[in-house]
Every structure is written in structure tokens, then in C-alpha cells.
Amino acid sequence: MQKVVQAKPRLNRQDWIDAGIQELVDSGIGGVNVERLAIRLGVTRGSFYHHFTDRESLLKAMLDHWAEHWTYEVRERIAALGLDPATTLLALSRAIREYGAADYDAPFRAWALHDTIARKVVRKVDQARMQFIQSLFQALGFTGLDAENRARLFLYYEVAAPAMVTGLSSEMCEQLLIERHRFLTTARIVDGSKKNEGRKK
Numbered sequence: 587m588q589k590v591v592q593a594k595p596r597l598n599r600q601d602w603i604d605a606g607i608q609e610l611v612d613s614g615i616g617g618v619n620v621e622r623l624a625i626r627l628g629v630t631r632g633s634f635y636h637h638f639t640d641r642e643s644l645l646k647a648m649l650d651h652w653a654e655h656w657t658y659e660v661r662e663r664i665a666a667l668g669l670d671p672a673t674t675l676l677a678l679s680r681a682i683r684e685y686g687a688a689d690y691d692a693p694f695r696a697w698a699l700h701d702t703i704a705r706k707v708v709r710k711v712d713q714a715r716m717q718f719i720q721s722l723f724q725a726l727g728f729t730g731l732d733a734e735n736r737a738r739l740f741l742y743y744e745v746a747a748p749a750m751v752t753g754l755s756s757e758m759c760e761q762l763l764i765e766r767h768r769f770l771t772t773a774r775i776v777d778g779s780k781k782n783e784g785r786k787k
Contacts, residue, residue: 597629599637599647606648611690615697615704618645649707652694656687657711661718671725672771675740678719679763682744691745715741726771736770 605623613622620641624631638644664678682688698704720737728736743766754762 597627597633597637600651601627602634602637602644603647603651606644607652607690610648610693610697614693615645615701618648620644646703649694649704652690653707653711656685656690657714660685660687661714665718671722672767675719675722675771676763676767678722679740679744679767683759683763688745688747712741723770740770 602623605626606618609618609623609626618641620631620634624634627633634644638647660678660681664674664681667674667677669677694704695708698708716734716737719740720733723733723736723740
């Protein structure tokens with residue numbers, strides 16, 4: 587009896603982008619090349635050229651996907667919930683963790699250290715993230731450097747935590763998230779001049 591060989595499903599453009607991003611995570615930008623990706627996907631190199639003109643066009647698509655999927659889509663999805671600013675910040679923290687939005691930041695930032703195009707995309711993403719987060723703190727009544735500093739603390743933690751904080755239970759992660767949210771949205775800095783005036787009285 588003749589053995590029936592099941593045909594492999596045809597790869598689409600997104601399959602190559604996903605493979606490229608995973609290779610970036612595993613091997614760095616130097617490992618992202620057509621031959622290596624073809625081996626990873628189990629196809630010939632010719633399949634690549636049905637979707638991309640060259641390696642550079644794939645790299646651009648990877649950058650676009652990273653920016654869109656892990657920044658703009660998350661932002662729009664959270665904004666569409668119509669929550670108050672404080673609850674929006676809490677939902678954003680949970681969404682970043684749920685979607686693994688920060689997991690890929692490190693390899694893309696490492697790439698940006700040596701590539702002008704990648705650097706421009708990373709900077710644009712950082713600006714978009716900061717503007718959205720800072721606007722939420724401003725809506726809570728924080729102004730000037732106070733609002734900016736809170737937004738930066740929020741962003742820095744969410745970006746760095748996946749790489750630096752490991753081995754915590756989901757319960758502990760949730761506790762830390764709640765406490766961090768409480769601190770950033772309610773703690774207020776007492777103006778030093780007003781404090782001194784109070785003492786004089």
C-alpha cells in the first residue's frame with residue numbers, strides 16, 4: 587500500500603515574520619537570515635521570496651510587527667475598554683503580562699544598539715508608550731515632572747521586569763502589581779517649602 591505523504595501547509599508572510607522574530611530572540615540579529623529561517627520552517631529558500639524581496643524587507647516587517655502588535659494594538663485594546671484612568675493603568679499592566687508584550691523588548695533593543703533603522707523604531711515606540719501612560723497619570727491629576735516620572739517608573743518596570751524578576755508565583759506577581767499600582771497612583775510627594783512653612787507655624 588502506498589504511503590500517503592501529507593502536504594505541508596503553505597507558509598504565509600506572517601509565518602516568516604514570526605520565525606524571524608523567534609530567531610532574533612534565540613540567536614540575535616546575526617542569526618536572522620533566509621537560509622536559517624528556511625531550515626527552521628522546514629521549507630526551501632524559494633518560499634521566502636514569495637513574500638519578501640530580500641532580508642532587509644523582512645527585517646523591516648519584523649520591526650513593524652513588533653511595534654504594532656506589542657504596543658499600538660495593546661494600547662488601542664485597553665483604551666477601547668473605556669475605563670477610568672487608574673483602572674486603565676491596572677488593566678494595561680495586566681495586559682502587558684498576559685500578552686507577553688515586554689518579553690521581546692530586550693532582543694529588539696539589543697538590535698537597535700547597532701542599527702539605525704531599528705533604533706528609530708524603538709524610539710518611536712518608546713515615545714508612543716510614554717505619551718499614552720503619561721496621559722493617564724495626568725488624567726489622575728499629576729502634572730509636570732511628577733506625571734512624567736510616574737510614567738517612566740511604570741514603563742521601566744514593565745519593560746525590565748520580565749528579564750530581571752523570575753521564579754515568582756502568579757499570586758506574588760499579582761500582589762506586586764497591585765501594590766505598585768497603588769503606590770504610583772496614590773502616593774504624593776510633599777512639597778518641601780510647604781513642609782517648612784508648616785513647621786514655622
